[in-house]
Amino acid sequence: MAQQAAEGGQRPAGEEQEEVIIVGAGPSGLAAAACLSLRGVPSLVLERDDCVGSLWRNRTYDRVRLHLAKQHCALPHAPHDAAAPTYLPRDDFVRYLEGYASRFGLRVRLRREVREARFDEARGEWVVDAVDLATGKTERYATKHLVAAAGENDEKVVPEVPGLEGFPGKVLHACEYRTAKGMEGKAVLVVGSGNSGMEIAYDLAEAGAVTSIIVRSELHLVTKEIWNLAMTLYGYHLPLWLIDRIVLLMCHVVFGDTSRYGLRRPAIGPFSMKINTPAYPVVDVGTYAKIRTGEIQVLPEMRSVHGNVVEFADGKRRPFDAIVFATGYRSTTKQWLKSDDGLIGEDGMARRSFPEHWKGKNGLYCAGMVRRGLYGSCEDGEFIAEDISSKKKHQTKPDDGHEKKSN
Ligand SMILES: Cc1cc2nc3c(=O)[nH]c(=O)nc-3n(C[C@H](O)[C@H](O)[C@H](O)COP(=O)(O)OP(=O)(O)OC[C@H]3O[C@@H](n4cnc5c(N)ncnc54)[C@H](O)[C@@H]3O)c2cc1C
Ligand SMILES: *[C@@H]1O[C@H](CO)[C@@H](O)[C@H](O)[C@H]1NC(C)=O
Numbered sequence: 001m002a003q004q005a006a007e008g009g010q011r012p013a014g015e016e017q018e019e020v021i022i023v024g025a026g027p028s029g030l031a032a033a034a035c036l037s038l039r040g041v042p043s044l045v046l047e048r049d050d051c052v053g054s055l056w057r058n059r060t061y062d063r064v065r066l067h068l069a070k071q072h073c074a075l076p077h078a079p080h081d082a083a084a085p086t087y088l089p090r091d092d093f094v095r096y097l098e099g100y101a102s103r104f105g106l107r108v109r110l111r112r113e114v115r116e117a118r119f120d121e122a123r124g125e126w127v128v129d130a131v132d133l134a135t136g137k138t139e140r141y142a143t144k145h146l147v148a149a150a151g152e153n154d155e156k157v158v159p160e161v162p163g164l165e166g167f168p169g170k171v172l173h174a175c176e177y178r179t180a181k182g183m184e185g186k187a188v189l190v191v192g193s194g195n196s197g198m199e200i201a202y203d204l205a206e207a208g209a210v211t212s213i214i215v216r217s218e219l220h221l222v223t224k225e226i227w228n229l230a231m232t233l234y235g236y237h238l239p240l241w242l243i244d245r246i247v248l249l250m251c252h253v254v255f256g257d258t259s260r261y262g263l264r265r266p267a268i269g270p271f272s273m274k275i276n277t278p279a280y281p282v283v284d285v286g287t288y289a290k291i292r293t294g295e296i297q298v299l300p301e302m303r304s305v306h307g308n309v310v311e312f313a314d315g316k317r318r319p320f321d322a323i324v325f326a327t328g329y330r331s332t333t334k335q336w337l338k339s340d341d342g343l344i345g346e347d348g349m350a351r352r353s354f355p356e357h358w359k360g361k362n363g364l365y366c367a368g369m370v371r372r373g374l375y376g377s378c379e380d381g382e383f384i385a386e387d388i389s390s391k392k393k394h395q396t397k398p399d400d401g402h403e404k405k406s407n
């Protein structure tokens with residue numbers, strides 16, 4: 001469904017007019033586009049990579065699965081197949097995202113990197129510059145509605161460690177790690193004990209690498225079954241403190257006292273933590289059992305690197321063959337989104353908390369920027385599409401001078 005570009009305006013040559021521009025073809029961008037499409041609002045999605053769901057396809061390790069049962073991980077209006085596994089493997093989820101884009105006939109323009117989006121007060125619309133990575137040419141788009149859906153995890157974060165540049169072995173970030181191939185028998189240090197770090201440590205140990213993991217901060221270890229129960233209880237509107245109590249009790253039965261193995265729990269309960277802070281509990285995939293048997297060693301923070309030797313906060317030193325930094329990501333939205341009027345905070349995430357987070361001024365929206373996972377992608381898609389379509393319905397002015405309504 002090609003939208004006809006504006007006719008006879010004072011529009012710069014080559015500029016394309018769109019009703020809605022969505023930046024990013026991850027789950028959030030696709031959900032927003034589909035929700036809009038179902039309300040009869042056309043949109044164009046601009047995506048830097050050459051596929052949809054690029055984070056899932058290109059920046060996750062092979063063994064990753066969705067942490068929540070499939071009914072909690074479906075995008076709007078497209079439940080997962082009854083035959084699909086309860087916890088979807090990565091490749092199934094990638095296929096699901098591709099199917100989603102084609103099922104709703106979404107218009108996705110690939111290999112377009114948005115470099116700047118700014119609100120033009122005089123024209124009362126957004127001007128978006130995107131580079132076509134195939135040709136290097138800059139394309140200009142104009143739009144009434146802009147949806148920032150470029151993800152919370154766009155850029156890897158690696159801490160500065162003195163001496164790291166002289167480390168002779170392999171250094172990777174979690175987003176570059178696929179499998180433990182080639183690591184058998186090697187001494188590997190995993191830095192960071194979030195979900196990625198704990199799972200990559202398991203993957204390495206399972207493959208026969210001599211694995212250590214740095215656990216710097218407190219963490220809540222849960223099982224996926226316990227976590228799904230918590231999500232269900234949340235759905236029944238149980239108070240957070242009660243969900244926390246139930247989760248902790250069950251965790252105690254399954255794991256015992258995790259602090260005996262260097263995994264201290266935060267004072268805040270696991271579900272309150274998920275709802276009220278940026279932190280997320282760690283869903284155990286078998287790492288804990290390997291920590292208990294000593295197959296995976298828990299180490300304190302790293303202080304410096306000397307050749308292949310890493311020195312830790314407790315003064316101990318050990319040689320390693322490889323280091324995997326599972327030290328997180330940051331959003332890059334602030335780099336291209338200008339004049340956002342406070343919708344996005346300095347950290348690149350939505351500044352306001354749920355459910356006030358998704359709508360800015362002048363037709364600006366953000367999707368998937370408030371750390372609510374795939375569930376948040378769905379919510380935001382529906383909120384945004386409803387807002388844009390109701391605005392259009394009330395806008396009874398027949399013509400604003402430069403937009404030609406078709407079909
Ligand atoms: C290893 C790992 C496991 C995870 N597991 C889960 C899980 O089990 N459950 C869960 O709910 N969440 C999980 N998450 C969180 C996950 O990030 C989100 O659920 C989901 O991918 C967010 O979708 P999104 O569309 O907001 O962001 P993304 O998937 O990151 O998509 C953003 C898209 O925007 C594109 N983009 C960025 N900048 C630009 C630009 N300037 N111009 C054009 N395009 C751009 C990117 O290429 C990308 O395709 C996991 C994350 C990681 C890293
Ligand atoms: C992502 O994966 C696709 C499909 O396999 C591939 O064509 C593309 O080059 C990858 N992109 C990056 C940035 O690695």
